[in-house]
Amino acid sequence: MEQLEQKVNGQETASNLDSLDPVRDMINSCIQCGTCTGSCPNSFAMDYTPRHMWRMVLMGKKDKIFNSKTFTLCSSCYYCTLRCPRGLPLTEAMSALKQIALREGYTKYKQSTQFYKQFMNSVRRHGKVNEMEFMSFYFAALMNPLISLRFAPLGMKFMMKRKISLAVPFMGHSSLDAIFRKVEEMEEQQ
Helix, strand or coil: CCCCCCEECCEECHHHCHHHHHHHHHHCCCCCCCHHHHHCCCHHHCCCCHHHHHHHHHHCCHHHHHCCCCHHHCCCCCHHHHHCCCCCCHHHHHHHHHHHHHHCCCHHHHHHHHHHHHHHHHHHHHCCCCHHHHHHHHHHHHCCHHHHHHHHHHHHHHHHCCCCCCCCCCCCCCCCHHHHHHHHHHHHHC
8 A cells, every 4th residue: 555645643654754764763762861961062052952852753753853953963972872871872873864864865954964975985085084175075065155265264274284284185995995885785785
């Protein structure tokens, strides 16, 4: 029987929730204790606390989740994961939400998802981040030259202090390329 994407009593149907299933599986045994929120150094800036975010994931509130900025503010410090009394992989769950936003093309998150994507591409190419190349590709992907102008004074300060190299990076394969390929193969099998 074909499922339709619709809302029933404010709840989204299963056909619209499939992408949240892996995240829901990660946090299914959450007891809503709030330790993640109390541990999070960024919770003051989030529109929903991490505990509230996990509740929305469990309830399937995909619209609310991807219209918030909570998961984009996660700095992957792992405090929530380390302090969780249930031992849940909360940092990985936040990362999975970022990946869903990237994969499903939520335009609201274009800046943060492009930042993440270009960062990982630089690491894949060089085994570490090449700042000049990374930021150049990031600003090019945003297709808005005004955004890069906001960061020009900071870039100049870094260059004056020799914190950013102007050298053209070597474009060969890094030792991490094989690891990235293996992860891609594993993700395709799932």
